[in-house]
Amino acid sequence: MSEQDEWGSHASDYAEKASSGPQIESVNGILAALDALLPFEKATAILDNGCGTGIGIKALIDDYSARLPDSVRLMAADLSPGMVDVVRKVKTENRGNRFWDALEFDVWGIEKMSGAKGSSFSHIIASLVMFFSPRPEDAFSEAYRVLKPDGAIAMTSFQKNGWIELCDVIGKIRPDLKMPSLPAEWASEDWIRGQFEKAGFRDVVIKPVHVSKDIDDPQEFAEFLVKTNNPVVSPILNLFTAEEKKKAVDMIVSEIRRVNPGSSPKISNVLLLSSARK
Incomplete structure (x- = not known):
């Protein structure tokens, strides 16, 4: 794994925590939107772009394989070699499934x-x-380039991100540091x-799609947020002292309980589910 592959170093944590909540709802919404624009029976080649740990390609095969043509080409691609390696392992675990066996990577x-x-x-x-792109126009243009005529794309971005809002809370510990924020344009x-x-x-x-993630154990969740290698926040949290990190965990737990009085703890998010045709 490349020393610069920060997302790859986060892959195992991501895979463990992404089994519910925004990541799953995002993929389910995307697949339904794609199917509505161009039914999967007509698919010739499907790209899971920015595949991460393979949530999208797994949902596609699990939920739509009965409708996919035998000849369909499937590809998973990501900027992070470490993330792609995680999907390679999932492919190996599913050896014998014709769609997993045919999965390509880049x-x-x-x-x-x-x-x-x-x-x-x-x-x-x-x-x-898509919202990770520093050059959005290039990202949209490149997607257009690689799609076939009448091909379909579906994507998600955050309009509200409860996790980022928790980061705002712990930012009060170190006001000299700029905590991550949602790119405003991607919420529009x-x-x-x-x-x-x-x-x-x-x-x-x-x-818009409203999604909540249940938090079984606020303490465990807060410790994960503070100690994770997530490249969005780890460069900032790595500047915290051990005492500041402990305080950050306590503040996150308090905030989760404050916004969920008398109810099961959860984090609320709003996704923008967008789809289009070439």
């Missing part, structure tokens, strides 16, 4: 899919990845629609 960024020819894919899954339906249309897409549909 390592690339969403702004430059260097291994993909133009008009290669009938469907693109882009779950909670009008802005996202404009990006799709500027790249040439049509039939753009955007809708």
